[in-house]
Structures are given as C-alpha cells and as structure tokens.
Amino acid sequence: MTPPSHTEDGLSGPTDSGKRLLLGLRRGFRRKCPNCGHGLAFGGYLKLRPACDVCSHPIGEYRCDDAPPYFTIFLVGHIVVPGVLMMEQTIKPSLWMQMSIWLPATVLLCLGFLPFIKGAVLGTQWAMRIKG
Template sequence: MQEKSVPDSAGAIRRDARSTGERSVLTSLLRGARLTCPACGKGAMFRRYLKVADNCPACGEALHHHRADDAPPYFTIVIVGHIVVGLVLAVEMAYRPPLWLHAALWLPLTVLLALLILPPVKGALVGLQWALLMHGFDPNAEEEKIEPFDVGIHNGRGG
C-alpha cells in the first residue's frame, strides 16, 4: 500500500502512519511496552506517568482513541501477584521469617513492582488496540461520536 501525506493541524505535511498497510500485533505490543508510539516506535506514547499523548510527537499518529480503562491495572495485579506470591512462598518455606519481616519486605516490593509494571502494560494494551484497529484507530471507520447522556429533571411521575 502506498504511503500518503496528510497536512496536520498546523498545515505541515506528515506521513500518515495509518496508511502504511498491515499493522503487526507483536511489533505494536513491543513498541507500546517500550512506551513509544505503536505506529513509528520513535515518539513517546505518554506525556505524563499514565497520560497517553493525544498524538505522537514524532509521526503525528492520533493516540487519543485508546480505551485501556481497567485492563492495565488488572493485568498488572495478575503479573505482580504471581511474582510476589511465588517469592513469599519460597522465602517462607526456606527461612520461616517472622511476620513483621514479611510485611517489611513484601509490601514495599509489591507497591514498587506495580508502579514500575503499570506503564509498560498500559502501553502494550494501547499498542494492541492500535494494531487491531479498535476504538477509533481504524482509518476507514467514521469518528466515533458519543452523545452526552440527557439528564432531565423528572417529577417522579415516570415521564
């Protein structure tokens, strides 16, 4: 598929990363886990700790479509839980330390691991959504428009 150039909001011409053909799931996952743009692998995906940039600073790919929601914390809990529980059991069986030592060791390790693993997990999930053309990442789909929920004042008579 031939690449095409598209003017961005400032009028500059940029490469349209979405028009470059098939999107590799593995490559997108790895780029996201490295916290880089799933399209080009060069620009930063996050502008803050867990705040995804609206567009890639390198290629201009729109990243605001992502809907990671609760999946990154869920997968982070699963990963950290498997690591920490395995280590807790191994240390308990080998050394039988007192409970206060377990708490002093495993609580900070759990928090630290969760904070370190969460951004790469979220990046990988955003990369997966980009590769699978989910949630507005499909260039051939119309922009998803969400209508605000109309909250009217009801008088309690069902109408």
C-alpha cells in the first residue's frame, strides 16, 4: 500500500477535498493566495497578480470569467429585492424615493461584494484544480 501524496498545504486524497474547498474559500474571501494564505492574490481592485509573492503559485493562470459577477448579482438581488418589497409594503414611498435609495445601494453592494466573491471563486478554482 502506497502512502497518500501530500500537497504543500498538507491535504491529500479525495477525503480532504471538502477541507481543501473550505480552505480555498476562506483564503479567497480574505483576498489572499489560495495556495499559501499569506501572499496577496490581487494586485488591484479585481486584477489578479501573475504569481504569489510568497509561494510563487501562478495565481494569474486562474480564469474566473463571469462567475464573480454572476454570484454578486445573485447575492445583491437577494438583499435588494426583499428590501424594496418590504419598504413598499410598509411605508409606501414614492418611486423616486425608492430609486434614490435602492439604485445607489445596489451599486455600492455590488462594488463591495465583488472583490471578495472573486477571491472566493479563485479559492474554489484552486481547491478543484481548475486553471485556464
């Protein structure tokens, strides 16, 4: 019987895939390198670094594409739509009042969540070894 092969993070085999996913998500939400958890994954607001400064993991090879905006819109929609409906049912504000509250809130929530969700998608890709 051969011993399981270990990666640099100490996780191995199919039983560790759940732990690896949680580790990748946690590191990604913190916008850190999913491989080591110490280096920065982002060189700007949304731009991935070509490689980690600490472990040299090729972060730039991961392609998040449309997944981060999709999950961001999904999350923000589940916050804003109930808010709009609740406000409409309770205090019945005018349309311009609703628009002046919820349009900026939508933009700010999207801009606030997007980098962290992109980090989580990056961590998920790292956990599942999806590149390119």
